[in-house]
Amino acid sequence: MDNWQLYLLLLIPVIITVIYKYIPMYGIQIAFRDFKATRGYAGSEFVGLEWFERFFSAPTFGRMMKNTVLLSLYSLLWSFPIPIVLSLCINQLRFHRYKRVVQTVLYAPHFISTMVICGMIRIFLSPSGGLINLLLGSQVDFLTQSNAFRTIYIASGIWQDAGWGCIIYLATLSNIDTTLYEAAKVDGASVFQRIMNVDVPALLPMAILMFIMSAGSLMNVGFEKVWLLQTDLNKATSDVIAVYVYQQGIENAKYSYSTAVGLFNTAINLILLFIVNKISSKASDVDFI
Amino acid sequence: MSEVILKGLKKVYDNKVTAVHDVNLHIADKEFIVLVGPSGCGKSTTLRMVAGLEEISEGELYIDGKLCNDVEPKDRDIAMVFQSYALYPHMTVYENMAFALKLKKVPKDQIDKKVREVAQILDITQYLERRPKALSGGQRQRVAIGRAMVRDPKVFLMDEPLSNLDAKLRNQMRAEIIKLRQRINTTFMYVTHDQTEAMTLGDRIVIMKDGYVNQIGAPQDLFNKPVNLFVAGFIGMPVMNFFYNSKLLQEGGKYYAEIKGVKFELSEFQQKALSANGQKPCEIVAGIRPNYLSVGSGDLKAKIEVNEMMGAEVHLHANCQGDEVVMVIPTVGLKVDVSQGAEVSFNTKPELIQLFDKESGNNLIWYDEVSARENHPVSKCYKF
Numbered sequence: 278m279d280n281w282q283l284y285l286l287l288l289i290p291v292i293i294t295v296i297y298k299y300i301p302m303y304g305i306q307i308a309f310r311d312f313k314a315t316r317g318y319a320g321s322e323f324v325g326l327e328w329f330e331r332f333f334s335a336p337t338f339g340r341m342m343k344n345t346v347l348l349s350l351y352s353l354l355w356s357f358p359i360p361i362v363l364s365l366c367i368n369q370l371r372f373h374r375y376k377r378v379v380q381t382v383l384y385a386p387h388f389i390s391t392m393v394i395c396g397m398i399r400i401f402l403s404p405s406g407g408l409i410n411l412l413l414g415s416q417v418d419f420l421t422q423s424n425a426f427r428t429i430y431i432a433s434g435i436w437q438d439a440g441w442g443c444i445i446y447l448a449t450l451s452n453i454d455t456t457l458y459e460a461a462k463v464d465g466a467s468v469f470q471r472i473m474n475v476d477v478p479a480l481l482p483m484a485i486l487m488f489i490m491s492a493g494s495l496m497n498v499g500f501e502k503v504w505l506l507q508t509d510l511n512k513a514t515s516d517v518i519a520v521y522v523y524q525q526g527i528e529n530a531k532y533s534y535s536t537a538v539g540l541f542n543t544a545i546n547l548i549l550l551f552i553v554n555k556i557s558s559k560a561s562d563v564d565f566i
Numbered sequence: 567m568s569e570v571i572l573k574g575l576k577k578v579y580d581n582k583v584t585a586v587h588d589v590n591l592h593i594a595d596k597e598f599i600v601l602v603g604p605s606g607c608g609k610s611t612t613l614r615m616v617a618g619l620e621e622i623s624e625g626e627l628y629i630d631g632k633l634c635n636d637v638e639p640k641d642r643d644i645a646m647v648f649q650s651y652a653l654y655p656h657m658t659v660y661e662n663m664a665f666a667l668k669l670k671k672v673p674k675d676q677i678d679k680k681v682r683e684v685a686q687i688l689d690i691t692q693y694l695e696r697r698p699k700a701l702s703g704g705q706r707q708r709v710a711i712g713r714a715m716v717r718d719p720k721v722f723l724m725d726e727p728l729s730n731l732d733a734k735l736r737n738q739m740r741a742e743i744i745k746l747r748q749r750i751n752t753t754f755m756y757v758t759h760d761q762t763e764a765m766t767l768g769d770r771i772v773i774m775k776d777g778y779v780n781q782i783g784a785p786q787d788l789f790n791k792p793v794n795l796f797v798a799g800f801i802g803m804p805v806m807n808f809f810y811n812s813k814l815l816q817e818g819g820k821y822y823a824e825i826k827g828v829k830f831e832l833s834e835f836q837q838k839a840l841s842a843n844g845q846k847p848c849e850i851v852a853g854i855r856p857n858y859l860s861v862g863s864g865d866l867k868a869k870i871e872v873n874e875m876m877g878a879e880v881h882l883h884a885n886c887q888g889d890e891v892v893m894v895i896p897t898v899g900l901k902v903d904v905s906q907g908a909e910v911s912f913n914t915k916p917e918l919i920q921l922f923d924k925e926s927g928n929n930l931i932w933y934d935e936v937s938a939r940e941n942h943p944v945s946k947c948y949k950f
Contacts, residue, residue, distance in 0.1 A: 456648045456650050457652050459648070460646070460654075461654075462640070465639075478655070479655075
């Protein structure tokens with residue numbers, strides 16, 4: 278044990294992972310039982326796939342699945358490339374002080390809590406004096422319009438997290454050998470050609486990794502934000518599985534049922550993760566799993 | 567004609583640090599010039615100014631008669647080989663070599679012809695479809711040279727291209743560059759910190775220190791006629807021996823060098839040169855190359871501290887009254903005891919002694935004030 282200090286350091290995250298990620302998995306069994314707190318996990322009656330069947334036959338199942346998948350898919354399609362483009366733009370800034378200011382301004386929204394963000398969105402979108410309505414010269418209550426919900430959700434997500442998301446790409450770009458840019462300059466490449474031939478290929482492996490990770494949580498629509506922006510009038514597009522799990526599990530105390538729905542969600546995510554990894558590894562020789 | 571002229575070139579960074587001071591250099595068409603010096607001497611900065619990768623703070627740069635201070639690198643008709651090869655990692659060798667031509671919108675068939683032609687010269691045809699990561703250091707360096715060659719540039723710039731290679735491969739590549747130079751016959755500017763590379767490759771060498779050019783000259787001139795202590799110490803391996811607290815004496819109209827109490831009557835040429843310069847007796851630093859010392863006889867004495875057996879010769883590190891002396895002695899016919907701790911007598915020929923002024927460090931014979939003042943220092947010429 279030459280490096281026992283390193284093993285000791287490693288022990289801390291391992292213990293935390295086991296306690297908070299693995300031990301709770303024992304509780305997954307309640308998805309297959311009729312859980313009664315007084316009987317405990319093992320003592321509750323085994324019901325097999327009953328809760329899953331009930332979820333699949335629920336009248337809102339189709340709508341929830343469609344909303345969850347579409348909201349995630351659109352989020353991925355819009356939110357995924359923007360941090361890459363942003364990092365490529367920031368990387369071109371030559372004045373370090375200005376660069377730092379731009380980065381700070383872009384990171385800042387990430388540190389605002391979802392609760393406050395949603396409050397701000399409501400104020401911006403208010404039909405009476407909201408910023409967006411003032412700019413458009415209209416008086417529309419966007420949050421009551423189901424066809425506007427996805428745009429609001431995705432656009433606000435980009436505003437909040439694009440700056441933060443580009444950190445990892447900026448770190449990758451900072452590792453590029455500067456002589457590559459110089460070689461490209463001597464070769465006669467324009468700024469755009471340097472980006473396309475030096476920056477983008479360097480970002481590709483990281484972008485694929487991020488894409489796989491994002492695709493792996495395709496079904497994990499953030500519950501809080503949807504819940505806070507949801508109104509009765511936009512439910513047609515804002516009714517998603519995460520909110521349903523919360524309603525069933527916490528509000529209605531249907532622990533077994535909500536666990537089954539959550540497990541279904543996770544299983545779909547896992548399958549998606551493997552599919553995307555397979556496709557991307559074939560497309561780019563990069564295999565992360 | 568692709569001559570390069572540097573007129574009073576200066577580089578001052580934003581933090582007011584001057585990296586290059588007033589460099590004046592005239593590189594003739596098809597000349598191979600080597601910029602050499604220790605780290606931070608400004609050689610790479612000078613090259614980068616020629617390449618257009620660094621802004622020129624002051625002075626003028628002419629390439630092929632055209633003022634190029636504000637010309638974009640791509641329009642200077644230059645090609646550069648970098649120390650780290652700077653090959654695009656996602657491109658194949660072929661794509662790397664074709665990239666510049668592709669950007670120039672050269673027809674595909676011409677690109678293909680050119681790339682394959684150069685690949686054949688450099689013996690990398692079999693690697694054309696490989697990515698740089700699948701190549702060895704030497705192969706990558708060939709690709710980097712090939713990428714520069716396909717452009718048929720007026721000036722070839724090389725920034726320490728062999729520094730990342732191991733000693734054996736470096737020697738091999740050095741020979742390849744010499745052959746390549748004969749083949750492509752264009753103007754070369756080559757930066758290195760390795761004096762062996764400089765000596766073997768350059769038609770002329772520019773020695774730099776602290777942003778100043780210390781001497782410009784043919785390799786043999788730099789070796790035999792160093793203008794100051796720095797050049798004398800930098801060129802030659804092992805480095806020149808310096809005997810501090812030596813004296814230049816003048817007795818009966820003749821000059822003598824006194825080293826460690828031993829008087830050497832200087833050669834006829836040295837006498838004439840010192841007289842021509844009106845040299846007065848003074849304190850000097852005497853410099854003698856390790857190969858110019860003969861062991862076994864003479865009035866100079868030294869105690870051997872380290873004995874390095876190199877095969878054909880032995881390098882003796884000895885102490886001569888406080889000054890460290892290195893002697894290179896052939897092992898064939900060696901009759902003297904050169905073991906550690908032994909005391910040896912040694913001698914030299916007076917014409918092989920370099921005489922440096924103790925105060926300024928300038929060579930009393932070869933330092934030329936006029937060229938030094940004009941910032942293109944060369945060894946002084948004599949017409950007796």
